[in-house]
Amino acid sequence: MNEMPILQVQEVTKTFGGILALNRVSFDVREGEILGIIGPNGSGKTTIVNCITGFVKMSSGKIFFRGKEITGKPAHKIADLGVTRTFQIMRPYYSLPAYKNLVIPLFSPRAKRTGGWRGGGKLGDRNTVGIDILEEIGFERDSFVPYKMASALPTGYLKRLELARCLALRPEIVLCDEVFSGLSMSEIASMVPLIERLQMDGITLIMIEHRLRELFRVADRVLVLNFGEKLFEGTPEEVMANEKVKKAYFGSEEVEEVMTYA
Amino acid sequence: MEILIYGTVNSIALALMALGFALVYGISRVPNFAHGAIYVVAGFITWSLINTLGIGYALSALIAILITGVIGALIYRSMLIRVRGMAISEIIASYAIGLAILEGLRWGGFKGMTYTLPLFIPGSVSLGGVPIDIHRLLLVGIGGGVIALLWLFTHYTRIGLAFRGMAQDERAALMLGIDSDFMALLATAFGSMIAGLAAIVLLPLGNIVVEAGYNVLILAIAVCIVGGLGSWMGAVLAAFLIGFAQILTVVYLGSHYQMVVALLAIIFTLIMRPSGLFGRQKELEERV
Amino acid sequence: MTFIDRRKERLDRGIKVRADGIYALMSWRELSYLTLPRMVLIAGMLLLPLLMPNLYWQRVISIVCIYALLALSFDFLAHFVGLVSLGGALYIGTGAYLAAILNKKLGLSLLFTIPAASITGALICTLLLLPCLPLRGVYFAIVSLMYPLAIARVIEALNIFGGTDGIMGIESFPNNWVEQYFGIIMVLLFLFGLRRLVNLDIGLVFRGVKDNDQAVRASGMSVAYYKAVAVFIAATMGCLAGACLSHTYMFAGISLFALDFSILPIAATVIGGSGTLAGPVLGCLILVPISELLRSFGTLRIAIYAVVLMAFIVFKSEGLMVYGQRKYHQFERWVKI
Numbered sequence: 005m006n007e008m009p010i011l012q013v014q015e016v017t018k019t020f021g022g023i024l025a026l027n028r029v030s031f032d033v034r035e036g037e038i039l040g041i042i043g044p045n046g047s048g049k050t051t052i053v054n055c056i057t058g059f060v061k062m063s064s065g066k067i068f069f070r071g072k073e074i075t076g077k078p079a080h081k082i083a084d085l086g087v088t089r090t091f092q093i094m095r096p097y098y099s100l101p102a103y104k105n106l107v108i109p110l111f112s113p114r115a116k117r118t119g120g121w122r123g124g125g126k127l128g129d130r131n132t133v134g135i136d137i138l139e140e141i142g143f144e145r146d147s148f149v150p151y152k153m154a155s156a157l158p159t160g161y162l163k164r165l166e167l168a169r170c171l172a173l174r175p176e177i178v179l180c181d182e183v184f185s186g187l188s189m190s191e192i193a194s195m196v197p198l199i200e201r202l203q204m205d206g207i208t209l210i211m212i213e214h215r216l217r218e219l220f221r222v223a224d225r226v227l228v229l230n231f232g233e234k235l236f237e238g239t240p241e242e243v244m245a246n247e248k249v250k251k252a253y254f255g256s257e258e259v260e261e262v263m264t265y266a
Numbered sequence: 267m268e269i270l271i272y273g274t275v276n277s278i279a280l281a282l283m284a285l286g287f288a289l290v291y292g293i294s295r296v297p298n299f300a301h302g303a304i305y306v307v308a309g310f311i312t313w314s315l316i317n318t319l320g321i322g323y324a325l326s327a328l329i330a331i332l333i334t335g336v337i338g339a340l341i342y343r344s345m346l347i348r349v350r351g352m353a354i355s356e357i358i359a360s361y362a363i364g365l366a367i368l369e370g371l372r373w374g375g376f377k378g379m380t381y382t383l384p385l386f387i388p389g390s391v392s393l394g395g396v397p398i399d400i401h402r403l404l405l406v407g408i409g410g411g412v413i414a415l416l417w418l419f420t421h422y423t424r425i426g427l428a429f430r431g432m433a434q435d436e437r438a439a440l441m442l443g444i445d446s447d448f449m450a451l452l453a454t455a456f457g458s459m460i461a462g463l464a465a466i467v468l469l470p471l472g473n474i475v476v477e478a479g480y481n482v483l484i485l486a487i488a489v490c491i492v493g494g495l496g497s498w499m500g501a502v503l504a505a506f507l508i509g510f511a512q513i514l515t516v517v518y519l520g521s522h523y524q525m526v527v528a529l530l531a532i533i534f535t536l537i538m539r540p541s542g543l544f545g546r547q548k549e550l551e552e553r554v
Numbered sequence: 555m556t557f558i559d560r561r562k563e564r565l566d567r568g569i570k571v572r573a574d575g576i577y578a579l580m581s582w583r584e585l586s587y588l589t590l591p592r593m594v595l596i597a598g599m600l601l602l603p604l605l606m607p608n609l610y611w612q613r614v615i616s617i618v619c620i621y622a623l624l625a626l627s628f629d630f631l632a633h634f635v636g637l638v639s640l641g642g643a644l645y646i647g648t649g650a651y652l653a654a655i656l657n658k659k660l661g662l663s664l665l666f667t668i669p670a671a672s673i674t675g676a677l678i679c680t681l682l683l684l685p686c687l688p689l690r691g692v693y694f695a696i697v698s699l700m701y702p703l704a705i706a707r708v709i710e711a712l713n714i715f716g717g718t719d720g721i722m723g724i725e726s727f728p729n730n731w732v733e734q735y736f737g738i739i740m741v742l743l744f745l746f747g748l749r750r751l752v753n754l755d756i757g758l759v760f761r762g763v764k765d766n767d768q769a770v771r772a773s774g775m776s777v778a779y780y781k782a783v784a785v786f787i788a789a790t791m792g793c794l795a796g797a798c799l800s801h802t803y804m805f806a807g808i809s810l811f812a813l814d815f816s817i818l819p820i821a822a823t824v825i826g827g828s829g830t831l832a833g834p835v836l837g838c839l840i841l842v843p844i845s846e847l848l849r850s851f852g853t854l855r856i857a858i859y860a861v862v863l864m865a866f867i868v869f870k871s872e873g874l875m876v877y878g879q880r881k882y883h884q885f886e887r888w889v890k891i
Binding site: 345354361365372495526 | 701824
Binding site: 057059078079080081083084088089091095096097098099100104107108109111112113114115130131169170172173 | 755756758759761762765766768769770771772773774775776777
């Protein structure tokens, strides 16, 4: 295991007009771990994802990927390096079938270089590779599901499709913006093994989540944000026990019952 | 000194031309490509009122401005409201309206050099040793007045504040009970009236020609882009920047290059800082 | 309160369903159902010059082809990539002037000037439009509108490239037939070529750029790059049209940057049916002859196109081709609720 963190976020600050969305947030991400980012609404979780992946320009701060600075690079270049993301408000190509949704990212330079997920370094026929990736993430191969229009798929499948789109690039890091939200209990239950499998395949995952129970089951470490500032960082157990975190989320001490569910 | 004076005059003129466009775009997010056409129409209406109906200058001007406002509102109500939100259709529709008006005017007999509006007050004075038309001085005064009035209006009246609210966030404004369609209608009407005012103030300096419609459109857009689409004060500042740049070019290079300056300004802005000087659309590259 | 007891239902025709997919190869009827429209189009266009009564109308055919190339480029950019090109005159003017200069100043022949002007012109136009490609669509519309107007003024002011008089005495096509058929073949090539392109997987990327550019960026692809490629393709068509124009009229002047070339392709696309690629060609076949007939009205023509264009846009008419396709592929019937 590498000594250097795969991602280093240093003193990131972002203001939108008069609003301070992120205030000198710093943290490191170790290669191969699952880092959860939690926090009450408005704490800046999605903003930090946008800043890391280049969709939003930071007001100040630096970000390093494998030691190289990626601050201020355009979004597509950052994705090209292997730092990919999903969208909280999902953005599939609705008018296309599911597998065609994957054909598009397979046109990217990175896909060409790496051959996509399980490509083994060379890109084959895009349609076939697309179907392969869909199978990986749980679309039954012999069914009609991969061929359905994205607009006809339920949320659970669409969330997986978002992940698949990242996999098409053979990513090193996937920033998952609320992949568990909008899913039913059973859908989440089937999502968790997928996440674990991705980790076993060597991908580093950073997961923004509201669903604490499920997140705490998979995450190695958790970062807590509040009002744009890093409140706490540690293992799930440490986070659950931390007084500041409880106060930030619930504002009171009657928190024991909720937290013990995990 | 000469440069300073004429530069200021030119800048205020540009600001007048651009404010109408900036107003409409800032509030309704519809780029009104018919802006130039409205400008020219106002000039022709004034001319017709003065010469065909024999109404006095001041009164003609007033009526023309009002009519122009109504025309703007009509354009919005009948056409633009249907295509609002569909970016491609908005652009094509307003462009088509502008073209129809301008080319229709060109054919309808309004061609050539024979149409002019008289100066407000003929004659010139000497300002710091530089001769300048009184009309141009009035221009600066009126222009400055309009800018000041606009600022006051948008900061202190209900409708003005509603305008600003809509310009910042339409959904939020809707939630506060501001009728966005009606506001957009008013904005188009106001924008047209400002364009009309600009026409009446600026046209006496030259002839009323249809070409002016296109020129005004280009200049207005240039100013708005440099200032930042959606920022009125940015437009004023940009007007000064471009205005002085143009005068400098005229002095040192020759008067043909004015349009080139406008074009270069746009390209430069888009390369360097696409959201313009004060663009509210800073989220231009940043939307998620 | 009105009581509705029936609704209109649109279904694909039986033959369309049968002809979809590989089963079409099973019978002549299905095959011809698919190929007939295209055959008609190709045959029709190829026969057109032979049907023209006199030289005047043959010239019209050449002009139709030139506008058709421009309209195709507009439709491609607007409908498949999301860029509204309000200034088709930019491509025409650039192509025309380049061809004129290559021909007159350097004495190169037709065979060389047309391809050279097309490619070089496309490069120049793409470079000019580059700054606004990473930005939202409205900027592209504005900039594309401005360029032809501004360039015309610049040429006039600096009195370069022949100033207001333009460049005259350009070599013309060897004969009428070459003039017309070259245009027709170019139009057909690009029409079917573009059709292929948008139906291939790479066409999906362009559509992604139009509908969902955030997702495209998140997949590591540069939106600006793909837009530039699309603009280059469109500019090649436009400059080709411009080069042909200068050889047809044997003249290149600032009138080539005029609004005619900017508005007619848009009108033709909207009337003919945007998104179908064949629609704009159809639209030109209709509008250009009308435009010639209306020459005596001067620039009122433009006003008329503009009004028609407005009417189509505002009343959301689908365009002739789309209507035709719908009728061909589907039938309607009333169904009781």
